Each structure stands twice: as C-alpha cells, then as structure tokens.
Amino acid sequence: MTAIESPTRPAVRQETPSGLVWSIRDCWTEASRHLRALPRNPEVLAFSTIQPVMFVLLFAYVFGGSINVPGYDDYNQFLIPGIFAQTVLFGSTFAAVGLAEDLSKGIADRLRSLPMFEPAVLIGRTFADLIRNLITFVVMLAVAFAIGFRFEGTLGEALAATLLLLAFAYAFTWVNALLGVSVGSVEAANSASFTWIFPLTFVSSAFVDPSSMPSWLEPIARNNPFTIATNAVRALYNGRAAGSDLWLALAWAVGITLVFAFLASRKFTSSTR
Amino acid sequence: MAQGLSKRFGETEALVGVDFEIQRGKVLGLLGPNGAGKTTAVRILCTLLEPDAGRALIDGIDVIAEPRRARARIGLTGQFAAVEERLTGFENLQHVGRLFHLRTSEARRRARELLERFDLEEVGDRVAKTYSGGMRRRLDIAMSLIGRPSVLFLDEPTTGLDPRSRLGMWDVIEELGRGGTTTLLTTQYLDEADRLADEIVVIDHGKAIARGTADDLKRRVGGELVEVVLADPADAGRVIDLLEHRALARGQAVPGTSVVTIPVEDLTGIVPAVVRDLDAGGIRVLDVGTRRSTLDDVFFALTGRPAEDGQSAGDSEDGPGSEAAQLAASHQAQLEARS
Structure with a gap:
C-alpha cells in the first residue's frame, strides 16, 4: 500500500481491442490459464487417466473372454477403440464443470467486464480440454499396447482415427460448454453432463455389437452418432474400410461443434442474467 | 453517470429509475440491504446486464451502446473473490493484464507493482488456493486495477470477511480513495459506508430513497x-x-x-x-x-x-x-x- 497512482492516466494499451489477432490472442491467453494449471494438479490428470486405464483392464480381462463380436477374433481389437472413444467423450465433461465454476465464482463476470473477446473464455477452455484429452489418450494408448492392442492398418490410418476421436470429443466439449454456462452450479453441471453421456456411450457399438441388443434399442444404438464415430475409428485402427462412417462421423463432429459453439457463446455473452 | 436505471426480473422490480453520479476521484457508496438492487446496478454499469430503461455513462461512453469501449475504463471486483485458484497471484494479475491488452512487458510490470501495493509480494509466487480470504480479496481488487480503470466497482467488498480482514480491507479502500481512484462501493454495512464513502445513495427495494454525505444523512x-x-x-x-x-x-x-x-x-x-x-x-x-x-x-x-x-x-x-x-x-x- 505505498505508491499512489494517477487516477486519470490510463494504462498503456496496445491499439484497439478488436481484430482477429486480438481475438486469437485472447483465446490463447484463456487456454494458457488452464494449461498452466494442468501440471500443478497432477491428481486431476491422474484420476482422469486412471479411470480409462481401469476401464481398459476391466473390460479386457473381465468381459474379454465371454464377449464375442462377429468379425473380430480378438475382443480387445474391437473393445479398445470403443473405450478410447468413450474416454475422450468423458473427458469432454470437464468443460461443463469448469465453466460452471467460472460462473459461480465470479470469474466469468470479471472476464466479461474486460475489453476482451468474450467467446475466448469458451474457446480457450475447450482447447485446453482438447490438450488434456490428448494426454489422457496417449497414456491409455500405452496401456492398450501393453495388453496386446495393435494398429492393424497403416500408421496414417491410425493417425486419422486418432484425429477423428479428438475432433469428436472436441465437438462434445462444446455441448458440455453450453451445459456449463446454462446450469446454476458446479454440482448440477457435473451430474447433468453424465446424465446424457452414459446412455450416449453405452447404447452404442463401443462395447458390444448392437445386433445383440433388444430390437427396440438396436436402431437407436446403430444411429447414435457415437456409434458411427466408434465404428469409423475402430475400422481405421484395424485397417478396415471405414466407408461412409468416416464422413458421417466427421460431419457430426463439425456440425455439433458449429451449432453448440454458437449456442454456448451466445448464452455466455448474453446480458440478461 | 447512471440515469433512470430500471430493471425487472420477472415479477421483481430490481431497480426502479435509479439515478446517481460519481465525482471523479470520489467514492460513492450504494447502501442498502440484501436484495435492494445494488448488485443489479453494478452489473448494468459493468456492461454485464442490460437495463430495461435508463442509461449509464462512464467517461461519457454509453455502456449499453459501446460495452467494449466502456470495459476498457472499468475495473470490477464482484461479491466473490474472482481469482483463479490454480494460478499464482502474479499469474492472476498478468493474465488479466493480457486480457486487458496491455503489452506483455507492461502487464508484468503492473502485476509486480500491484503485488507490492497490496502487500502480496511475498506470496506472489504461491498459487492463490493457499491464500487467506483477506489476501484473495486484495488480489481481487489488484486485478481490477490492472488496467488503471476510470471507475472501480467494489461490490460488497467485505461481505463474508472476518472482522480483522474487514478492517484490513477498509484500509485498502481508504488508501484507494486517498489515491484518487473513482470508486463505486456497494455495501449493506452502514458503518462501512460511513467510513469509506464521500457520498452515499441509500437504496431500498430498487429505489434511491436518500442521498448525501454521511453527515447530511x-x-x-x-x-x-x-x-x-x-x-x-x-x-x-x-x-x-x-x-x-x-x-x-x-x-x-x-x-x-x-x-x-x-x-x-x-x-x-x-x-x-x-x-x-x-x-x-x-x-x-x-x-x-x-x-x-x-x-x-x-x-x-x-x-x-x-x-x-x-x-x-x-x-x-x-x-x-x-x-x-x-x-x-x-x-x-x-x-x-x-x-
């Protein structure tokens, strides 16, 4: 409490706050808020990684012997891409909780009172979540390799599969972002995001062939965008033809991203609360 | 600065034609009980909320028509200490500085300056999670000052603080007042307004029911x-x-x-x-x-x-x-x- 500053002299600001460059820089500044924190809370990263690793091991060893899927001799080759897909989708729920927290702690108000590009709060958050998801994925991939999972196709196909996975998860990060800015509390955000993500990922081809499901459930499972993405990813990792699944999955990812990014940003920046 | 501000939430009239003006370099206290409409007024002035009627100017800039320009002139300290717990005090300040579009070097310089000014130098490199309530509030205020705002908004800055931290916060706000920071302070504490505000507007049920200095009142x-x-x-x-x-x-x-x-x-x-x-x-x-x-x-x-x-x-x-x-x-x- 020493120096007294001149009240009238504004701080030296760099030119106008508008412009694409500033918007991108704001996004990066916001992303770095979360990325810097990532290594400081290793427990968060650890738990978000331990859970999928546990899933890989549980499904592979507990159900692996009793589940048969047509077209796959080794259940692991079928299962593991499904678990990858489910895990990155679970990873997308962090956005809901994180944004709800920003809102309830007044951080969102503080940020919105700054002359910044407001959607940067959401874009930076989703980008940081993408990076976190990538880290989780790498750990999970290592465990999968350790228990015998292999890329049966080319490295290019495996890379394409991985990118599709992350793009799909990114799209759902925006769904969760909308949830996060819409619900009132962190607790609500947490349970709300898991309420739809569980059925979405289980009523799908992630763990079993949908033809084994009851007849009323099967069409739902088959047309679930998550099934489409899982099938495409699975085909690519196994060196098989992904066919229309690949483009459909991509279209879903892009479509969801655009629609929900728009809705979430509009909700976040609205001046009605 | 604020003219005829009105805002209704459903059936509730949060503000009914409230007017006030803050003199440059002075502290205006908005005094009223919980739910009187103080925070609504602050949110409108900080561009976070659009009023149903009335207008608000900051340095002559209409906050409703040009929120972005108005935002470059204000600093907001809300009811909760809005600090990023996972970052250090220094990083919090730097982060807000960068979003204020200060030059990188300026953001760092301001961050250090404000840590010193708010007695946070020693803890500047610790993550904010480890801070006490009083330290968080001080960091919070420091963050809202990083862009040298024309007006500082302090929305119930001492609510929820223990008595000692509260006194500490009063010292901080008095010091800001002496330094000539134009401030809008909301409070439900009469003694707080009495001590800190140059002028007081008493708000009750969304209406300004009295105004003047503490002595006038x-x-x-x-x-x-x-x-x-x-x-x-x-x-x-x-x-x-x-x-x-x-x-x-x-x-x-x-x-x-x-x-x-x-x-x-x-x-x-x-x-x-x-x-x-x-x-x-x-x-x-x-x-x-x-x-x-x-x-x-x-x-x-x-x-x-x-x-x-x-x-x-x-x-x-x-x-x-x-x-x-x-x-x-x-x-x-x-x-x-x-x-």
Whole structure:
C-alpha cells in the first residue's frame, strides 16, 4: 500500500481491442490459464487417466473372454477403440464443470467486464480440454499396447482415427460448454453432463455389437452418432474400410461443434442474467 | 453517470429509475440491504446486464451502446473473490493484464507493482488456493486495477470477511480513495459506508430513497442525541417535558428501560444545561451522556425497518434497531409533516 497512482492516466494499451489477432490472442491467453494449471494438479490428470486405464483392464480381462463380436477374433481389437472413444467423450465433461465454476465464482463476470473477446473464455477452455484429452489418450494408448492392442492398418490410418476421436470429443466439449454456462452450479453441471453421456456411450457399438441388443434399442444404438464415430475409428485402427462412417462421423463432429459453439457463446455473452 | 436505471426480473422490480453520479476521484457508496438492487446496478454499469430503461455513462461512453469501449475504463471486483485458484497471484494479475491488452512487458510490470501495493509480494509466487480470504480479496481488487480503470466497482467488498480482514480491507479502500481512484462501493454495512464513502445513495427495494454525505444523512434524523438514564423510569414523561425547549423534537422514553433520548441541534454545553434543568425539576438521574446518531438510525428513519440484522453493526454501541432509531423515526416524520 505505498505508491499512489494517477487516477486519470490510463494504462498503456496496445491499439484497439478488436481484430482477429486480438481475438486469437485472447483465446490463447484463456487456454494458457488452464494449461498452466494442468501440471500443478497432477491428481486431476491422474484420476482422469486412471479411470480409462481401469476401464481398459476391466473390460479386457473381465468381459474379454465371454464377449464375442462377429468379425473380430480378438475382443480387445474391437473393445479398445470403443473405450478410447468413450474416454475422450468423458473427458469432454470437464468443460461443463469448469465453466460452471467460472460462473459461480465470479470469474466469468470479471472476464466479461474486460475489453476482451468474450467467446475466448469458451474457446480457450475447450482447447485446453482438447490438450488434456490428448494426454489422457496417449497414456491409455500405452496401456492398450501393453495388453496386446495393435494398429492393424497403416500408421496414417491410425493417425486419422486418432484425429477423428479428438475432433469428436472436441465437438462434445462444446455441448458440455453450453451445459456449463446454462446450469446454476458446479454440482448440477457435473451430474447433468453424465446424465446424457452414459446412455450416449453405452447404447452404442463401443462395447458390444448392437445386433445383440433388444430390437427396440438396436436402431437407436446403430444411429447414435457415437456409434458411427466408434465404428469409423475402430475400422481405421484395424485397417478396415471405414466407408461412409468416416464422413458421417466427421460431419457430426463439425456440425455439433458449429451449432453448440454458437449456442454456448451466445448464452455466455448474453446480458440478461 | 447512471440515469433512470430500471430493471425487472420477472415479477421483481430490481431497480426502479435509479439515478446517481460519481465525482471523479470520489467514492460513492450504494447502501442498502440484501436484495435492494445494488448488485443489479453494478452489473448494468459493468456492461454485464442490460437495463430495461435508463442509461449509464462512464467517461461519457454509453455502456449499453459501446460495452467494449466502456470495459476498457472499468475495473470490477464482484461479491466473490474472482481469482483463479490454480494460478499464482502474479499469474492472476498478468493474465488479466493480457486480457486487458496491455503489452506483455507492461502487464508484468503492473502485476509486480500491484503485488507490492497490496502487500502480496511475498506470496506472489504461491498459487492463490493457499491464500487467506483477506489476501484473495486484495488480489481481487489488484486485478481490477490492472488496467488503471476510470471507475472501480467494489461490490460488497467485505461481505463474508472476518472482522480483522474487514478492517484490513477498509484500509485498502481508504488508501484507494486517498489515491484518487473513482470508486463505486456497494455495501449493506452502514458503518462501512460511513467510513469509506464521500457520498452515499441509500437504496431500498430498487429505489434511491436518500442521498448525501454521511453527515447530511445523519443530520436528517437529528444529528446529536442526549441520553438520560433515570433513577426512576416513571419520571420519563416529566423529563421529556422539562427538556423540550432544548430539543429539536420531543424526546422519547426507550421502552423497557429507564433511558430517555432527546435529539438536539448542538452538543456544546448541553450536558451541564440538561443537568441543571433536571436538578431544578427535582429529577434523580444516574447518568447523562451524548452520542452522535449513526447510519443505523438513518436507515431506520428512512425505511421504518432496522438495518438488516446484527451483521450490520458490530461497532455501534447501542446495537441495531437502537432506541435512537425509533426516536429519529418520529423526528423524521415530524420534519416531513412540517415541510
């Protein structure tokens, strides 16, 4: 409490706050808020990684012997891409909780009172979540390799599969972002995001062939965008033809991203609360 | 600065045509109980909320028409310490500086400067999660000052702080006031507004019901009070009659006690004069004293309700809803009747 500053002299600001460059820089500044924190809370990263690793091991060893899927001799080759897909989708729920927290702690108000590009709060958050998801994925991939999972196709196909996975998860990060800015509390955000993500990922081809499901459930499972993405990813990792699944999955990812990014940003920046 | 601000949430009228202006370099206190509309007013001025009617200008910039430009002129410290717990104090400041579009070097320089100014140098490299409540609030205010705002908004800066941190925060805000930071302070604490604000606007149910300096407001309810403690409560009526010629308004017996309070214009020589009067009237008294009316008295006089519960006072010797308040209320009523 020493120096007294001149009240009238504004701080030296760099030119106008508008412009694409500033918007991108704001996004990066916001992303770095979360990325810097990532290594400081290793427990968060650890738990978000331990859970999928546990899933890989549980499904592979507990159900692996009793589940048969047509077209796959080794259940692991079928299962593991499904678990990858489910895990990155679970990873997308962090956005809901994180944004709800920003809102309830007044951080969102503080940020919105700054002359910044407001959607940067959401874009930076989703980008940081993408990076976190990538880290989780790498750990999970290592465990999968350790228990015998292999890329049966080319490295290019495996890379394409991985990118599709992350793009799909990114799209759902925006769904969760909308949830996060819409619900009132962190607790609500947490349970709300898991309420739809569980059925979405289980009523799908992630763990079993949908033809084994009851007849009323099967069409739902088959047309679930998550099934489409899982099938495409699975085909690519196994060196098989992904066919229309690949483009459909991509279209879903892009479509969801655009629609929900728009809705979430509009909700976040609205001046009605 | 704010003209005719109105805002309705469903059935609730949060603000009904509120006007106020802050002089450059001064501290304006918006005083009112919970739910009076203080935060709504702040949110409108900070571009977070659009009013249904009215306009608000900051440095001549219309906050509704040009929120982005207005945002470059304001600093907001909300009701909760909006610090990123996972970052250090320094990083928090730097982060806000960068979003304010300061040059990287300027953001760092300002961050260091503000850590020093708010006594946070030593903890500047610790993550904010480890900070005490008072430290968080100081960091929070520092963050809202990083862009050298024309107006600083402090929305209930001491709510939820322990008494010691609260006093610390008062020092910080007083220092800001002395340094010439134009500030809008909202508070539900009368003593806080009394101590920190140059001018006070009292808000209740979305309306500005009074304005002026703390002294102006106190004068409106009688300024100074004489309290007489009687040996026999039955003498109260006689005492009030005896002292009426010295009083601004009729005195009043405090129910259930042997205390009589009398509002007076000037305290000079009043105690001996009162003692002489009482002695001449043959009244036995235990004590005669004086005190200034507090903002609690003012609030009671204006709204007919005591200032919200016991939280508010703490340092008012008489406690909330004091006898003086009731007295002041009757006095206020008389003043209104006269005018």
